[in-house]
Amino acid sequence: MEIEKIRHSLAHLLASAIMESFPKTKLGIGPAIENGFYYDMEINGLKPEDLPKIENRMRELIKENQEFTGKKVSKLIAKKLFKQSPYKLELIKDIEGKLVGTYQNGKFLDLCKGGHVDNTKEIDPHSFKLTKIAGAYWKGSEKNKMLTRIYGVAFATAKELDEYVAMQAEAEKRDHRILGQKLDLFVFSDLVGPGLPLYTFRGTAVLKEIKNYSNQLQKEIGYQEVQTPNMNRAELFKVSGHYDKYQDSMFKVSSHYTKEDYYLKPMNCPQHTQIYASKPRSYKDLPVRIADFAQLYRDEKTGELAGLTRLRAFSQDDGHCFCTEDQIKEEFKSVLLAIQKAMKTYDMNYKIRLSLWDPKTPEKYLGDAKTWKKSQQALEEILTENNIEHIKGIGEAAIYGPKMDLICKDSIGREWQLGTIQLDFIQPQRFGLTYNDSDGTPKTPVMIHRALVGSPERFFGILIEHYTGAFPLWLAPVQIAIIPISAEKHSEYANNVAKQFSQAGFRFEVMSENESLGKKIREAEMQKIPYLLIVGDKEIAANAVGVRQRGKGDLGQLAVEEFIKKINGEIINKI
């Protein structure tokens, strides 16, 4: 039994149950989706608390052993049959040919091309659940009316449903928004504003490590860090072409003293072109590779903001490479290797997507079809020549060119775009960038946009869930907790040990509150600190620390120097 058939049949049963309780409802569409199904409809008076009732009615319908019987009818007849719903009529109009498919189960008739179980007895009445009510635009377009969508999850067996529910609960425990608060990594303030997180010293420590590591990796492939302002004249974005396409999502800033508009920058590339353009370049200077961690601002719609994964202020481990066409392949390859190295260190699963333009909507992009064809071909060659497995994403390209994106899957199965390498023939042209070639003639360089983990802030959020807050030692916000057994008797020694850690550059805290040892260990464990060092009389006598490792328990005594040597090794190797 194909699970899609069960899911889609349940959508019909849902609609059938809805029409009984809400006969005025105008139905839209009801497909099977990953993990379940949904049905879109224009409905009045439906409340979330109605769902269990509808769910039960669906179970009753299943037990009636209804047959699904398909029949093709002419469009004229179909229009009469479905005259109640303008959405169905629109679908009938859109269908090519003279006949349309209909399916009957029990008293319910739906416009449908098929894909059902033969009889509802093939559905386990306890293997599905209606989960939520949401709004959804008709045919997925913001310009259309918003319908009500009822979501359900469904599996072949009740056991699989239980497993799915359990997995969702597990994922919730990893939610970076909750862990971020519990582990004191970042906060939001109503006064500061939505999408504008404040990182505590702990969160800042993690973010810094993420950025430092990206910087290390990109230095290895020749990128030099620059620093650029957070705002610039509107003119810059008019030249780059962003102003026309993205004006609505840029924050406008005004000066009291000049009439000209300024914008907070949503990306670094236009500014980087100006570093390139600051002096004459020779072919011998290329590639020119620059990297930037500047804060970026995007005026996202409020409903799109979410935790650290969608922000109004964030940075990117961003870089741009200006090179000749001959150098494209080599440059892409070195960046791709750096990204893969990073993903290995973070122990993340990913796939590579070749993101292409959608030739059906050229108005969404800059540049002509010929340039697009040329650049897309170049990227595809790189992937096939190096035997790199990839998928294709039509319509996923940037406005100025195709790209390779790294897609990773998080703990609850959501996919995130992290690293990216993008080819751009357009901006260099628009900014009039040139270099003098070996024959003395001026040529236009190619621009490569790239990021390793994308946005460190967003990646931070993903990592919190990836590690369930238990960061590896090198990333941990606090790496070591030093716990004197008696605050009074052992704090002095604890502080002496701490001084050595401070000199060694570790992140530590001394827990010298007047609390029981058990309680302090519990607190440190809940903060997921990798190493707890217990110090009491025995350790003082031996000039040592009692080492307790997260997840491993008591490791026994180690001399302070020995411990420093041990964790230094772990930090350098990022394990």
Add this chain to the structure above:
RNA sequence: GCCGCUUUAGUUAAGUGGUAGAACAACGCUUUCGUAAAGCGUAGACACAAGUUCGAUUCUUGUAAGCGGCUCCA
């Protein structure tokens, strides 16, 4: 931005048309402790604004923020 839901102390969270009961955290006192919560006590909250009402934390409306979706994601 759109559809729906939510908002009670720092956090979790009970409850009511007559202004709130608790746990953890905080603070104070006692305790000075060997690997995941010592004991006692103190203080602290109904998101904001308007309306209905003798009286609103509770009902209505609006605003803000959050959550689940949709749309978007250079």
